[in-house]
Amino acid sequence: xxAPENMRKIVIEPVTRVEGHGKVTILLDDEKQxxxxxxxxxxxxxFERFIQGRPYWEIPVLVQRLCGxxxxxxxxxxxxxxxxxxxVDELTPTAEKMRRxxxxxxxxxxxxxxxFHLCSPDLLFGFxxxxxxxxxxxxxxxFPELAVQGVMxxxxxxxxxxxxxxKKIHGTGAIPGGINKNLSIEERDEFLKDIEQMLEWSxxxxxxxxxxxVENLETVADFGSFDSNHLSLxxxxxxxxxxxxxxxxxDAQGNKIFDQVDYQNYLDYVAEEVKPWSYMKFPFxxxxxxxxxxxxxxxxxxxxxxxxxxxxxxxxxxxxxxxxTEGKPNNITMAYHWTRMIELLHSAEKIKELLNDPDLQxxxxxxxxxxxxxxxxxxxxxxxxxxxxxxxxxxxxxTMCNLIVSTTNNNTPMNLAVEGVARKYLSxxxxxxxxxxxxxxxxxxxxxxxxxxxxxxxxxxxxxxELIDSDGRLLDKKAKGMSLND
Amino acid sequence: MTNTKVLLIGYGNPGRLxxxxxxxxxxxxxxxxxxxxxxxxxxxxxxxxxxxxxEYDVVIFVDASVKGKxxxxxxxxxxxxxxxxxxxxxxxxxxxxLAEDMFGQKAQAxxxxxxxxxxxxxxxxLSERAAANLESAISFLEGVxxxxxxxxxxxxxx
Numbered sequence: 001x002x003a004p005e006n007m008r009k010i011v012i013e014p015v016t017r018v019e020g021h022g023k024v025t026i027l028l029d030d031e032k033q034x035x036x037x038x039x040x041x042x043x044x045x046x047f048e049r050f051i052q053g054r055p056y057w058e059i060p061v062l063v064q065r066l067c068g069x070x071x072x073x074x075x076x077x078x079x080x081x082x083x084x085x086x087x088v089d090e091l092t093p094t095a096e097k098m099r100r101x102x103x104x105x106x107x108x109x110x111x112x113x114x115x116f117h118l119c120s121p122d123l124l125f126g127f128x129x130x131x132x133x134x135x136x137x138x139x140x141x142x143f144p145e146l147a148v149q150g151v152m153x154x155x156x157x158x159x160x161x162x163x164x165x166x167k168k169i170h171g172t173g174a175i176p177g178g179i180n181k182n183l184s185i186e187e188r189d190e191f192l193k194d195i196e197q198m199l200e201w202s203x204x205x206x207x208x209x210x211x212x213x214v215e216n217l218e219t220v221a222d223f224g225s226f227d228s229n230h231l232s233l234x235x236x237x238x239x240x241x242x243x244x245x246x247x248x249x250x251d252a253q254g255n256k257i258f259d260q261v262d263y264q265n266y267l268d269y270v271a272e273e274v275k276p277w278s279y280m281k282f283p284f285x286x287x288x289x290x291x292x293x294x295x296x297x298x299x300x301x302x303x304x305x306x307x308x309x310x311x312x313x314x315x316x317x318x319x320x321x322x323x324x325t326e327g328k329p330n331n332i333t334m335a336y337h338w339t340r341m342i343e344l345l346h347s348a349e350k351i352k353e354l355l356n357d358p359d360l361q362x363x364x365x366x367x368x369x370x371x372x373x374x375x376x377x378x379x380x381x382x383x384x385x386x387x388x389x390x391x392x393x394x395x396x397x398x399t400m401c402n403l404i405v406s407t408t409n410n411n412t413p414m415n416l417a418v419e420g421v422a423r424k425y426l427s428x429x430x431x432x433x434x435x436x437x438x439x440x441x442x443x444x445x446x447x448x449x450x451x452x453x454x455x456x457x458x459x460x461x462x463x464x465x466e467l468i469d470s471d472g473r474l475l476d477k478k479a480k481g482m483s484l485n486d
Numbered sequence: 487m488t489n490t491k492v493l494l495i496g497y498g499n500p501g502r503l504x505x506x507x508x509x510x511x512x513x514x515x516x517x518x519x520x521x522x523x524x525x526x527x528x529x530x531x532x533x534x535x536x537x538x539x540x541e542y543d544v545v546i547f548v549d550a551s552v553k554g555k556x557x558x559x560x561x562x563x564x565x566x567x568x569x570x571x572x573x574x575x576x577x578x579x580x581x582x583x584l585a586e587d588m589f590g591q592k593a594q595a596x597x598x599x600x601x602x603x604x605x606x607x608x609x610x611x612l613s614e615r616a617a618a619n620l621e622s623a624i625s626f627l628e629g630v631x632x633x634x635x636x637x638x639x640x641x642x643x644x
Contacts, residue, residue, distance in 0.1 A: 046607060049608075062501075065499060065500070065501025065610075071529070113533065116533075117533050136533065136580070151536060151584075158534060168528065169529055
């Protein structure tokens with residue numbers, strides 16, 4: 001191995017003026033072999049301080065400031081934690097089903113956005129395609145029907161969020177102990193008009209992802225893949241449940257590490273390691289330890305570790321997916337896309353099921369209980385398991401908040417994916433081409449990480465790439481998506 | 487007044503201090519209830535905004551600016567492809583390009599970038615200087631909308 005002074009560093013960094021961005025550093029030696037690759041995601045930890053001292057009932061609304069992409073996930077995870085704080089263990093059927101509808105609307109729109117407008121350019125045009133066409137506008141020009149479908153699916157999910165949360169952003173629907181509105185007959189009928197179309201497009205989306213994966217299995221199987229543990233919530237009967245359940249973790253072969261764990265006790269099972277080079281922590285399963293106890297979350301683990309999916313079309317697709325690995329967990333990183341589309345279809349089926357449930361028009365919205373000092377809320381967000389944990393004092397003010405967001409749960413896997421791809425495609429390269437760099441990005445995108453959702457003022461540069469030699473000199477610098485205004 | 491259909495999209499995170507300038511302006515314009523003006527507020531621009539943009543004659547994207555002109559700039563937007571790491575947010579140029587490509591509609595589009603100063607913390611209030619810039623921008627935009635002077639204003643203000 002070369003001495004560090006003989007190495008040079010490639011930096012892929014979105015330059016923002018606030019925390020919450022990602023940066024990739026790839027260290028090359030004199031022979032241009034990749035020695036080390038790391039993904040740094042700079043998390044903004046000040047949020048916990050921001051909400052300390054706030055009354056607990058404000059928290060489900062306030063936490064939506066964390067993320068503009070999945071505010072509903074934070075809204076619902078916080079509401080579930082505050083149900084516990086409010087002394088409520090079971091919601092009314094109307095409240096639970098309204099929240100579920102909100103959540104499946106969120107899952108539907110988020111998965112559609114990711115697939116059609118984030119990863120489809122890579123899949124449809126190839127990793128080496130000209131960056132001038134390998135983007136969402138390129139997709140709109142060459143595959144206009146697909147692009148329009150993505151937009152309309154996203155819009156449908158957004159409208160469901162608006163109807164259930166009360167507003168498109170900063171919704172107030174979920175409150176400690178319940179929900180503050182039901183779904184009117186008029187709202188229900190509007191959504192029912194389009195649900196068959198959404199189901200049809202969802203089926204087609206699964207096919208696109210499945211066909212791509214199967215046709216390119218040799219390539220994708222080796223692309224940033226590795227064996228890992230998997231973690232998610234499952235229902236008591238082992239079914240996939242994206243809104244509520246108990247924790248299950250399995251190893252790479254499918255052996256259960258733990259099962260049906262009440263997430264109020266998550267601290268007995270999951271811990272976080274701090275590493276000096278990253279602001280973001282590295283969660284791991286305590287019984288295994290930090291070295292080997294890291295795990296993946298999100299669509300791939302959820303499909304891998306559930307016993308079945310309780311909607312018929314998604315279950316059929318799950319069985320087909322699991323057949324590829326003969327029932328064992330699938331550890332292919334790029335298989336996230338296929339499983340994400342299985343969940344898209346599952347969400348559409350669930351939305352249809354809920355829209356036809358008269359409980360959504362019920363009037364019994366809130367349950368009251370006896371105040372408790374602490375509560376934990378977990379939800380399967382689009383990107384994976386999301387943990388919210390709060391302590392509340394006798395004055396109803398929050399005194400402690402601990403969040404483990406989905407992207408943090410996937411910290412170690414994303415680093416491994418980046419390193420695997422960097423070693424395979426960047427070692428020995430004489431030139432850092434767009435295609436090579438994009439392969440690194442593709443590996444990260446598979447996890448759909450949320451890197452810098454919190455602020456988007458004009459003037460930021462989403463991606464800067466710097467090439468620095470062993471003397472620290474800047475050899476090259478590329479910027480993507482620079483703002484025109486400033 | 488004219489029959490021009492106007493969409494104003496104010497975006498940013500009101501929980502991140504001056505990043506809330508876009509939503510703050512949008513709320514102020516909405517409160518004025520100007521006929522023909524539809525107001526939308528979001529954290530960031532996303533693909534579905536292209537579908538909305540395609541339904542209007544004039545679209546105004548309002549955002550905070552990190553180091554732009556004080557108190558604000560007002561410029562026309564030309565459609566262009568965006569090359570970014572993520573589509574978790576989009577630029578106005580890309581939204582306009584998508585509206586044209588997917589829905590075949592070409593709206594007159596403008597950005598109103600209001601200069602902000604304080605972005606590096608959580609908080610729901612604007613800095614004093616950003617609040618002053620916001621007031622100037624509200625007065626300016628109200629006049630532009632009332633008099634249908636978008637192109638002239640963009641040329642004059644830049």
